[in-house]
Each structure stands twice: as C-alpha cells, then as structure tokens.
Amino acid sequence: MLDLTLAEIAEALQGELVLTDAAVAAGFSPDTIVNGTVDTDSRLIGVGDVFVAKRGEFDDGHRFVEPAVASGAVLVVVEHPFDVAVAQVVVPDSVLALGFFATEVVRRVRALGELKIVGITGSNGKTTTKNLLRAILERQGETVAPRDSFNNEVGAPLTMLKLTASSRYLVAEMGASGKGEITRLIRMAKPDIGVVLKVGLAHAGEFGGIETTLATKTEMVQDLEPGDVAVLNLDDTRVAGMAEKTAARVVWFGLSDAAAVRATDVDVTARGTSFVLHLPDGSSRPVRFAVLGQHHVMNALAAAAAAFELGVGIDDIVEALETVVRAERWRMEVMGGADGVTVINDAYNASPDSMAAALQTVAIIAAPGQRTTAVLGEMSELGPYATEEHDRIGRLVVRYNIHRLVVVGEGARAIHLAAEHEGSWGGEAVFVETADEAFDLIAADTLPGELILVKSSNSAGLRFLGDRIAQANSTTEVLP
Template sequence: MIPVSCGEIADAVRGELAGVDPSAVVDGAVVIDSRAAGPGGLFVALPGEHVDGHDYVGTATTAGVTASLTTRPLDGSPCIVVDDAQRALGDLARLVVSRLPDLTVIGLTGSSGKTSTKDLIAQLIRPYGETIAPEGSFNNEIGHPLTALQATEQTKYLVAEMGARNNGDITYLSSITPPAIGLVLNVGTSHIGFFGTQDNIAVAKGELIEAVTPGGIAVLNADDHRVAAMRSRTKERVLTFGEAPEADVRAEGIKLDGEGRPSFTLHIGDFSGDVQLQFLGEHYVSNALASAAVGIACGLTPDQLVAGLNSATRVSEARMALTERADGVTIINDAYNANPDSMRAALKALVAIGRSREARTWAVLGEMLELGDTSRDAHDAIGRLAVRLDVNRLVVVGAGAKPIHLGASLEGSWGNESMYVDTIPEALELLRSELRPGDLVLVKSSKGSKLQSLADALVAEDVQ
C-alpha cells in the first residue's frame, strides 16, 4: 500500500485513535488474516461466522503492524477504532485509490465468466504496465478493497472484478475504485434467486456502466440484448464485442480443436488475425473478445492482442482444468461455480473433446445455487440437454441437483445412463468402480455444492 499516516486513515474511515501516534505510517500490507500480518502493515479485525478478528489483534501487533482497525479499543495494541470495520476497509481503499491519479481502473461484471475474463485481461495488459488483479474470485465488499489496497505509485492498471447480490452493490464497489473502463460481460440467471428476473439483474449489472468516469470507456456485449441496451446508461464512449456483425471487436469462423480449444478470426476495424485459445470451451471466445476490447481501450494494438490471446493460459483453479491421469482417465475440473449458461458451455466442451478422442464421456453434476424459483426448471433443462448432446453417462450428486437426473430420465432414449446419488462419497465410489481407461469426466457444480472435493479425489486417483 502507498504510505498513509494513521491520522489520515482515522479521518478517512471516521475512526478514533487508541494508543496510536497519528504520525505513525502504514506502508505495509493491509490484511484480514493475522498470519499474513507484518511490519508496517494494518490488520483489519473483521467479525466472522466462527472467529472474531479481534481475538487476533495481539498476534498482529506482535508481528509488527503499525495499527489494527477494530470496533473497540484493545489494551496493549495500537488501534484505529471504527463503528464498522468492513465499511472502514472500503473507505481506506477509496482514499488510497484517490491518491493514484495515474492508475487506470478496469471494472468488470457479469453473470458468468468474470474471473476467467479478469485473469485474461490481466495477462493481456501486464506486459505494458504493472497490473494488480484479484486472486480467484475476490469480488465482494471485502476482497475488492483488499485488492485495491495493493496498488502503489508504480501500478498502471487495476483490474477490479465486481459481483452483486443486491441493487447498489456495484455502485458501492465502483465508488471505491471508479472505473475508467467498465465491462459488462453478460446478463444470465446467476443469482436470480436474489434478483427475481434477468431484467432486474441487468439493472444491477448496469450500475457499473453508470459509474464509468468522464472520458472513460464502456465495453458492452453486442450479443446480449440486455447488455447492449446499457449504452443508454452512459454518455461516455462505448466499445462493443461479440459475434454480431456490428460489434467493434468481433469473432468469425469459431471452431473447436480436438482438445476442445476454440480458434477464430479476430476482427477489429480493418484488422483481422487468427487466434487459437489455450482454454477449453467455446464460451471462452466471448471472454477473449471482451478482454480484447478492454485491451483496445487501454491502447494496445490488434497485433499485441492476438499475440497475448494466443499465449494466455488458465490462472484460477477449478475452471475447465484438464488433468490426464496415469491410468488413462481424463478429468475436467470445473467445480468452482455453475449457472445454466456455464453448465451448457461445459457440457458442449465435454462432448466436443470426447468426440475428437472417441472417448466415453461422463458428466458429474451438482446443484447450481441461487436460482430461486427457476431452480427446478433450470436443472431439468440441463438434464435434457445432456441427453440431446449424447453425453454417455450422467452422475447427478445431491438432492438440489436431482431435477437434472429427472429431466434426463424423461427426455426419452436413456435407460441407465443417468444415475442419482445423495452424497459425494457415493459418487466417488460409483466412479471408482465404473471408470475405465480413455474415459473423459467433467465435474461441475456451484462452489457451495462442494464437488471440488470430488474433483480433487478423482484427480488424485492413480489406478493401474
């Protein structure tokens, strides 16, 4: 973090100093885990479901932090006392970002693909300036300011992924890091249980476009009519991406190779160039186009973008991660998150790879969370799609996902191809007994459904 005095921090977060010299400087890392605390840093004591950060303030003090951000004074530890530590964390990040006038903030949101696109954008622009991007899916009221606080005077780009479960969430996150470039990927059904309708989701996602700073650029998906309509929510320049003929950054001739990796011709104005992505699944084409449009907004040339897209690799775990086991079974781990759009894309990739390898395909699917009243129909539709795509075997795990099995069973031609189990151990036992060399297995669910542990167990298998 850039150096900031405790007095300045107290003013910014509306706090009071307790045992702290106002001239003492915080110039180290801002952390919420006392194990990461170090000299010159700031420890933020957040309440949690199982632990209270205040119990670890002493540990942070011993580690050498300049102060801790707390909601009450603590004897023996220098504290900046506030009413709400989480809100104060955001206020501090807002102060730091405001002191970095040369920093370009790239904000992005969408119902699916945020983290993969964030990773791709960072890879494209990092060669042209120091870039900060969140690890994993650090996109909420805690992860977002913690990422912003990593910026220094040397940082040129801050890639800020923004999630939302309520109206106003993105407006709040954007107030911490006002975006010079605002990207909306899509409006799907993820979190529809919170918002009720896709139109309501569009209202929330469009808050990012309203927040684009004067002279900035809004980047919109021309293939998604709800996103394209957000053009009316800004007076700033708009760049579009997609397969639509009118898109500023456009893909033509999309193909999947034998490993399920998409290639296409990238068109930007009069320029055209060949792109071969290293990611699995056709849905990565939209992520790549969005990233290229952001690259254009950052001043990169089309040739630089093609080179960057062709060399980019997967960064975050459990996102279409392919592992070849020693016994000849291949696992595709996409268990980090799931919604109907990403589930469909993953199934299509599974079938494409299986067809090229002449492999038996398995889809091991768990529940897609936060779909509200649409949940049963959405899961049913995925089961029916698995049949229509001719996935060879379907294993559905957990009561919340059971409509996938029911939908597949009712679709028509299947007999024992679809199986339902209640628990992850049951699924693992079934797969251990029935997988054979050459099989291709997709594991996908929402993170809360915890199929990641099943994917990890399958990857670790080494059956000879």
C-alpha cells in the same frame, strides 16, 4: 499500499487513532508511516501489515487481533479498542471503514495521473476475464487485480488497497448479490472502462429475478462519463440494451459480424480453442487459446477489447492470451490422466448458463466412440428458478448425448429426474447423496480414454471430487 501516516489513515477511515502507552513506548505516533498489506485474514498478516477486524456471518475478526499483532501487524482497524502495543484505528463499522480506506488510496493514486481502472461485471466469466486482462496488462506496466474471486464489499477494496504510487492499471472485478452493490464499488474506484459480460440467472435467487439482475449489472455503466468506455457483449440482448443507459462510448464485443471486437473461425478441441481475433483498427490475428470452451472465447474478446482501448496492440494481446493455460483453478481445468482419461474440473462455480456451456463443450470435443461422463452437483442461489433450471440441465445432458450422468446431492436431484424421464436416450443416470459415493462409483468404472466433466457450484464441494478423480487415474497435470 501507499505510504500513509497513521493520522492520514485514521482520517480516511473516519475513525479515531488510539495509541496505548505500550504503543507509544514502541515508537508509534500519528506521524508513523504505514505501507504494508491490508487484510481481513489474520493468517495472511506479516511484519508491517494492517489487520482489519471484520465481523462475519460465522466468526468475528476481533478474536484474531492479538494473533495478527503477534504476526507483525503495525496497525489494527477495530470496532472497539484493545490493549495492544501497536496502533489502532477504532471505527463504528470495519467493512465501511475498509471501503473508505480504498476510496482514499484510489483517489491519491489517481491524482498521480497514471492509473487507469477497468471494472468487470457479469453473471458469468468475471474471474476469467479479469485473469486474461491482467495477463495482457501486466506486460505493459504494474497491474493490480484481485486474487480468486475477490469482488464484493470486502474483496474489492482489499484489492484496491494493493495500489502503489507506480501502479498503472487496476482491474476491479465487481460482483453483487443485490441492487446498489456495484454502484458502491464503483464509487470507491470509478472505472475508465466498464465491462459487462452477460446477464443470466446466476444468483437470481438473491437478486429476486432476472430483471433485478439486469438493473444491478447496468450499474456498471450508468455512472460512466462521455470520456469513458463501456465494453458490452453484443450477443447478449440484455447487455446490448445497456448502451441506452450509459453516456460512455460503447465498444461491442462478440461473435456477431457487427461487433468491433470479434472472433471468427472458432474451433474447440480437448486441447483448447482456436479463433481469429479481429480488432476495431482492422487488425486480425489467429489465437491458439489453451482455455477450454467457446464461452471463454467471449471472455477473451472482452479482455482484448478493454486492452485495445488502453492502447495495447494486437500482437501483445494475442501473445498474452496464448500464455494463459487455464481460466482459474477449478474453472474448466483440464487434467490429463492415465490410459487417455481426461477430467475437466469446472466445479468452482455454476449457473444455468455456465453449466450448459460446459456440457456443450464436452459434446463438441468428445471423439467418436469416446465415453463421456458428467458428474453434476447443485447450482446454488437460484431461488424459485432452481427446480426448473436443474430440470433443464438434465434434459441438456440427454440432448448432448452424454453417455453417463452422475448427480450428486439432494439439491441437484432434479437433474437426475429430468434425464431419466427424457426419452430416446441410451445413457445411464445415477443419483448419489455424497461426493464420496460419486468417487467410488467413478473409480470402479472408468474406461480408457474417458472424458469426465465435474461441474457444480462451489457450495456443493465437487471441485475436490474432480481433483480426486484425476489423481486416481494419474499424477494430475494440466494439459498444455
């Protein structure tokens, strides 16, 4: 974080600086400079850091103020004062204060003149695209990007607060569960480049329908100015329509020949994906992309488009893309096993689009005679679309001729029923209630050379099942 005095922080947070007698005795004053990491997790607090006590759905961060101080916090942001020997800023709402804090830090770093901000949104692919763009940009200069999927009203500002005076790039992943949330994040850190990947049914239950999802994702480009850039997916008609909603210059990416940043000669194998990257300046280069699945080529194109607009040349873009060995932990993560068994663990998140893409990838990369198994769990947050979309996935399993389907959990039962009711399929469909039952079933009958996909939303917990299946067959390793 930037060097800021306690008085400056209190003003930015629109709060009251409180210094107890013990804090004053410990040497704290309004002029004390703070530059440590800011976090809402007391377990991550170290010497010199700032702890923000956030009220959550299941717990209250105020319970952890004293442990945070014991771990070395020099400032706590709280909604009521504590008797502690460190500085406090008391605010009405810790989450709102966190946003104010991020806004001020971004403003100050912007004023130094070097920072460029890229905002990324979409129903799928945000985290992968963020990771790919970070891999490209961190070779060019100091780059700040979120860990995991830190893309909401808490995670995004925590990422922004990692900026320093020497930061050159901020890659901000911007998610939302309702209208106005992306706008709020953009007003903390307005992008120079806004990237929209896809508009699909992910979180449709929370949004209230696909049209609300579209309106929410469009917020990414509506506030962009004529000197900014909107990087849009030409292959997604909903995203393409956003060109009419932005004042920014539009750069298209996709597989279409009309896209300025495009891929040709895409070849998906069990070892990754190869394609030829084409950029707007006419340059092209073959890419050997270790991340599995054609859908991740689109994420690579989006990252390449943003990087190109920031002045990065094709050689540097390709070299960086080829160093990325997986999209993210539990996202199309390929694990090698004994006797040629391969496990694809893609159970960190799931939507109808990403589930279909994962099944398609299995169908494409499976060798002749190789048995394929799909272990599928619930796709969460689909609301009224849940039964219809789970049913569609069950029918896709049949269409792609996956040999064995194991459906885990009541929320995914419609996948099992749809596959069983689909005719002319020689495969086997099994329903189990728990991940433990699924593990026992798979462990008892895994063939040499089998290809096993594990896919569900994070809430279904199957990512750990994928690890267990891989570990049961070998010492887990990510294939190069």
